[in-house]
Amino acid sequence: MTALTRILSTTAFKLAAIYLTSFTALSVFLFIFISNNTDDLMNKQVVQTVDAEIQGLAEQYAQNGINGLVVGVERRVRSPNSNLYLILDYAGNFITGNIAYLPEKVLSESDGRIQVVTYTPLGLPETDENKARAIVRIFELPGNFKLLVGRDLEDQVHLKSLLGDALTLWLVGMIVLAGITWFFLNRRILKRIDNLSMSSRQIMEGDLAGRLDVTGNGDEFDRLASNLNVMLDRIEELMQGLKEVSDNIAHDLKTPLTRMRGRVEAALRQDMSADDGRKCLEDTLVETDELINTFNALLRIARVEAGSTGAQLKPLKLSDIVRDVCELYEPVAEDDGVEFSVQIEDEPVIDGDRELLAQALANLIENALKYGRPPQDTAKPLIKVVLSATKEQAILRVEDNGAGIAEADRERVCNRFVRLDGSRHAPGSGLGLSLIKAVVTLHQGELQLISAGSENDSGSKGQSGLCARVVLPRNKGQRGEGEGNEAWDKAQKKNATS
Amino acid sequence: MPCSGNEKMRILVIEDDREAADYLLKALKEAGHSPDHADNGEDGLELAISNTWDVLVIDRMLPKRDGLSIIETLRASGDETPVLILSALSQVDDRVKGLRAGGDDYLSKPYAFSELLARVEVLSRRKAGPQVETKLQTADLVLDRLAHSVSRAGQEIVLQPREFRLLEYLMKHAGQVVTRTMLLENVWDYHFDPQTNVIDVHISRLRSKIDKGFDFPLLHTVRGAGYSIRDSSH
Secondary structure, three states, X not given: OXXXXXXHOOHHXXXXXXXXHHHHHHHHHHHHHHHHHHHHHHHHHHHHHHHHXXXXXXXXXXXXXXXXXXXXXXXXXXOOOOOEEEEEOOOOOEEEEOEEEOOHHHHHOOEEEEEEEEEEEOOOOOOHHHOEEEEEEEEEEOOOEEEEEEEEOHHHHHXXXXXXXXXXXXXXXXXXXXXXXXXXXXXXXXXXXXXXXXXXXXXXXXXXXXXXXXXXXXXXXXXXHHHXXXXXXXXXXXXXXXXXXXXXXXXXXXXXHHHHHHHHHHHHHOOOOHHHHHHHHHHHHHHHHHHXXXXXXXXHHHHHHOOOOOOOOEEEEHHHHHHXXXXXXXXXXXXXXXXXXXXXXOOOEEEEOHHHXXXXXXXXXXXXXXXXXXXXXXXXXEEEEEEEEOOOEEEEEEEEOOOOOXXXXXXXXXXXXXXXXXXOOOOOOOOHHHHHHHHHHHOOOEEEEEEXXXXXXXXXXXXXXXXXXXXXXXXXXXXXXXXXXXXXXXXXXXXXXX | OOOOOOOOOEEXXXXXXXXXXXXXXXXXXXXXXXXXXXXXXXXHHHHHHHOOXXXXXXXXXXXXXXXXXXXXXXXXXXXXOXXXXXXXXXXXXXXXHHHHOOOOEEXXXXXXXXXXXXXXXXXXXXXXXXXXXXXXXXXOEEEEOOOOEXXXXXXXXXXXXXXXXXXXXXXXXXXXXXXXXXXXXXXXXXXXXXXXXXXXXXXXXXHHHHOOOOOOOOEEEEOOOEEEEOOOOO
């Protein structure tokens, strides 16, 4: 596409052309209308003047005869900017007047009609450039005298040409001005659009960090560009997440594989005692099991996230799960010297999957056990599980009094394989929170990591630990009501039989 | 692999992966059982029908005939031989599908042989007859299901409800090895793998109540496999 065709094909050009054409047509029409009307009006005026003159002269002739007429004409000729007069005798000889030359033909028509003629004023040589146009009436007076009265039209012609010039100038000026405006406007728009297309092409070619220019003047291009930029941010975030996941998978699955391979290779190379060989195999087995666990966890997260676990959300009492899982972990916490408390303030029924919710809670408690220790035995470690509810939501909190998680890390830590520096040495795959988050999302809930003690009823203000807050929507039929609705009874019976 | 004292069992393994099957057969033989093998669904079904087996171990995905359809066919013909389903699909819904088709237990691949052996042995016992005993006894330990009471050597032992169920399950399978996963599944009804040693902690609590202060221990740890309650007085 050449530059010209590109310009011709822009919307701006087409619009400008249409406007210019119609505006020009309108102007031309206006000009013709004005000049015609002016012409008519002026002609009428001239004719009226001429008629009045004729009236006056006819009276003089009637009173004083030809001599009186000649005197009157001579007097009028002397006044400046006078009308045109001419008196001829029967033979056509000049008697008096201010016209030097008239075409012969005009003089023979003496029936008093209005005639437009070309003449030469008295006192000027009879050349083309001295000829002027005039409106005249010619009368035959008794005694074969001829009287001509007229008015010069040069003023009128002048006015007309002045109008014409003005309009031409106006039209040309307008077209030029429109052209210039359109050119700059078009160039500006074209430039912005070209910028946008160029930036987007760069981004398409793989420069995901690239963004569209925002000039900051808040026009429609800015709005478009900033919207597209937000979209690009989101895409980059997703791509980044994907890349992180695959990097992490590569790292977290390949590292143990490399270790295993190295170990087996070393065992094959050297002569090993039976005991050493056995030890090597046992280590390898442990490592394999860990790999399998990681793999299972990954698959599980992926399936929960895709919503394809076959998990059927049924109404269930969240408090039962909390009691069950806490009962499972309480002895573990106690053995670890952790003060473990469970507080069930409400019995909300939610639509959920018992297995997944239990695993999520188990992960939360295991996290608190593993990472929620206060540093250097400054205080007795404690874990608190609290279940409460509002009219619409069930709220499950797991609090510890450990070092907590810096605010900057709180979002990141839910990503797969993310392990904060402080906990790298501890066993674990870095998949626990990802699974929790996936489960909570499947239940249309929300996982919040906040500072312990930021909920005012906890009574543990000032402590630093982490509070994992899971907010789940309550079952619709049960919201804000007491217990004992139908869905719940049904679920209860089913649980009892299973 | 230690055999937990069960009599020799006839086990049919229907599994298409040659190497996995060979390995499984060898291990089962070492454990004192007499296994047989079919490497596709149709041969497997034929073998299952034409012989008597104590336990069938069936892979879910098989050439010629799908594992679940074998089980359905067997159940439809009134064959109640216990079936352990093996599958690479570990999800809960796959498990539910397998059990609904008539399987008795479900194990996801890859598995530890000890886990498989423990489950197979428990399954064969199940076949031996429905247990309606109201009292379970191992040596001098007695569990009364109706009275919900436990005593050892005539001495009353107070257990928490969950500890009671844990002991009940162990005693129901006295003499057999039960794995941690089996305990979590049957006592707590959860099918996920906890990262921490939750089951060990519960076992050690139970052990301190039923074994501490008595002449000989009843609750044994089977290394690399799980736990077992058995009379070790002689």
